[in-house]
Amino acid sequence: MNTSTTLRRLINLWPDLHNALGDRPIHGAFGLGLRGYLAAIDHHDPAEAAALRDLERDPAQLGDRPVPLNLAIYDTMRAIEAALAHCAEVTAAAVQIDPIPLPGPDWPAADRARRAAASRADLADRRRWRFSRPSTPPATFTALWLLARIEYRPGPFRALTEEQARYIRAVAAESLRRAEGVLDTDGNRMTELAPEHPCACGGRIEVYGGGGATPCARCTGCGALWTEAGVIAA
Template sequence: MNTNTTLRTLITLWPDLHTALGDRPIHGAYGLGLRAYLAAIDHHDPAEAAALRAEERDPSQLGNRPVPLNLAIYDTMRAIEAALAHCAEVTAAAVQIEPVPLPGPDWPAADQARRTAVSRADLADRRRWRFGRSTPPATFTALWLLARVERRPGPFRVLTDVQARYVRAVATEALARAQAALDTDSNRMTELGEQHPCACGGRIEVYGGAGATPCARCTGCGALWTEAGVIAA
């Protein structure tokens, strides 16, 4: 599995981890657009988890109580988020181009406003990785890394072979953790026969089970599907 497909598969599995956690799953979120998707998933944090666990263990609490969180899944999700964020920090430090500097006092006065606007717009570019912030959701980081692997436009240099291998290793480990937590790797793959090829002519593998939404992957173009339709191609 190449790095692109690994990261896309991890994004696809993330709602299943939320479901296994006992949290609110996000269905069909890939098609919402990045801003809406991040807003939808960025609702769960360690403080909230601790509060829920405290309430859940309080013997004096009566009536409806929060659904217990699966702490093993929670730990897996946080570990994946931390690993991906560290990978993005290291990668961004190497490939992210410094913003256009603000004009100095010796800059031509007639061009000061234009240069200032260009500098501020470059600094505010949403494609930039923001250093030193709290750990972002794994899906955000996976999408950012995917854009670097696919050489999407932005203020970045192309990944070197060493950098690309590093991203691949981290993504592979992250996906393995997610699949192990969901138990999708033990009974994960059934290959469809030649009667059901992908539009590109490649073979299709179907995997799922143990709480994960069944998912199909083309071994040729890397397209992914669930029961709802195409997730990524």
């Protein structure tokens, strides 16, 4: 999978992460959009989410309650946002061309207005990376910005070096791996059951699943196979 495909896959998965997050509904949010939704959950922090989880587990809490955040997905989304933002900051520092300077006092008067207008337009170019810590832009915005750089879209930027392209590829791949892993959409994966749960023959049991597939188990000793419906081969 090349870097462009990886970034597009991550962008497409982002709404699924939100759906799995278990956040409280935002009333009157029709048309808010993904960037607005991300901003709306900024009031959450891990401590608050943990407190909500404790309330959900308390049997004394009867009736309707706000749905708590899924902490694993929350942490994964924040980690991806931070990693992409840092990647964009480093990339912008290396490839973003400084704006055209304003005309100095010795600039020809006849051309001063044109030069000043060009300078202001270049500075305001929306393609420029403008974020710096502690501000962290939405992951989809950052992924799209990195996608434009990896595809050499026009703008006030120098072409990426091979090393810079490799860096973006590595960050994008790790971000997608985390997103797919927490959503269980990263294809067929194997997990070995703990030794205290062996097969009747004494062999180790491996469980395969992920990517929406029906989980199945296999004994490494006798070769027996199981699904949720029971033993399918022995």
